[in-house]
Amino acid sequence: MRFLSLKPVLRYALIILFIVVSTGIVFSFFMSNYIVLLLVLLTEFIVLMMMLHYVFDKYVKPIQKATNTLDELVKGNFRARMHHPVSGSMASLLMQINKLARSLSELSINEKMQAEQLTTVIENIQSGLILIDEKGYIHLVNRNFLGLFGNKKERDYIGYLYYDVLDHEKIHKTIQQTFLYEEKVKDSLIIENGHKQYFEIIGAPIFDEKNMLKGAVIVLYDITELKKLEAMRKDFVANVSHELKTPITSIRGFAETLLDDNNLHDVDTAKQFLSIINEESKRLQMLIQDLLSLSKLEKDDSKIELATVHFTELVDEVMPVINQQAENNGITLHVESGENIEFKAEHSGVKQVMINLLVNAISYTPKGGGVTLLAEELEEYIHLQVSDTGIGIPKESLPRIFERFYRVDKARSRNTGGTGLGLAIVKHIVELHQGKIEVESEVNVGTTFHVYFPKR
Ligand SMILES: Nc1ncnc2c1ncn2[C@@H]1O[C@H](COP(=O)(O)OP(=O)(O)OP(=O)(O)O)[C@@H](O)[C@H]1O
Ligand SMILES: [Mg+2]
CATH class of the missing domain: 3.30.565.10 (Histidine kinase-like ATPase, C-terminal domain)
Structure with missing residues (x-):
């Protein structure tokens, strides 16, 4: 840097030396007094040197600093700023460069923040996520995805072809269909990690601005809890039907027997049957009352008045x-x-x-x-x-x-x-x-x- 800033000074100093020497040779033809000639040349040299210093400080130095600052900005150091006491058009150039540096720095901070936010979202969503390019290479897997497949690390996936590192046939199929149909594809998957986990796999194609397929995002969404709830609901319906069936069958059976004329004349038997019918209908009523109070209690907005x-x-x-x-x-x-x-x-x-x-x-x-x-x-x-x-x-x-x-x-x-x-x-x-x-x-x-x- 020092050498670079010295080079123009030497260049201009040589030019001045050349001017002084050539005017000295020309003047020597007209002047016989060498002392006067020497004084004139010395004055000329000093004036030229002062002019050189002025031009150098006012134009060359700021331009050099501007070049250096721009160099730093190009390299990505957006904290680089330019300081030099100047006025006029040079001052406005300096101001513009510093303004540019500040904008670039803000832009890079925003970009960094956005990237960080995106990473946080990707890493913390409750679903597994894989990003694959159009050639089938994996570019991104999130933490949740890694958690699903035991102790493999990010580096075991990134840069590899999906079919070389992912074992599940269903995932392969979803990826292939996403590429083939170029639209969202859904499927389901069961993963055994000591216990059964149910997943919905969603494959979504990614397009560039020219609408060309660039890759796909695969999301594995855990639906184990939903499956459990569904099973519980099915059980509940089966249980309710079963509980209702028993008293109803018994009521119907005894009523039918009673309708048979022979039994109707036997007052004792008729009474016995009727009391059974009465008991069973009470049971039915109790069951329905209990079911109603349960469903009332289970309503999400169920509030209690204290x-x-x-x-x-x-x-x-x-x-x-x-x-x-x-x-x-x-x-x-x-x-x-x-x-x-x-x-x-x-x-x-x-x-x-x-x-x-x-x-x-x-x-x-x-x-x-x-x-x-x-x-x-x-x-x-x-x-x-x-x-x-x-x-x-x-x-x-x-x-x-x-x-x-x-x-x-x-x-x-x-x-x-x-x-x-x-x-x-x-x-x-x-x-x-x-x-x-x-x-x-x-x-x-x-x-x-x-x-x-x-x-x-
Ligand atoms: N104090 C108890 N001693 C022994 N077993 C009990 C006792 N309380 C409840 N149980 C058992 O728990 C089960 C469930 O009780 P729960 O009260 O929910 O149903 P239930 O008594 O069969 O019918 P209901 O809905 O009419 O009360 C009972 O069937 C019974 O086997
Ligand atoms: Mg009870």
């Missing part, structure tokens, strides 16, 4: 029904509670929880057993506890008893008139209150349900 619930009031409302049932089953009922227990909850919801748990406790406890209802105030929760000395629930069934229609002993539970929805309803109500429910049980010893309602 009011102050007094435990003693609840007990007064629930006990007449429960006492009657306990007496019929030969079971002693016991209620224990702290003083003045009150909390914010939905009155009818808490009542339903207590009835369902108490009825279960009575139904699944043999004659002579006992059922206890306990209420206590904890720091953040109101703890309700229903315990019995009944048949208990086997360990393997405990995680499932809150499922809809789940019964430990199907035949026995049906005899008690149960629909298998009681605990599902209880759990829903408790969760709507942001509370929790726990159960502990030992076969032939007894069962205890703990419900915690937040006091708020």
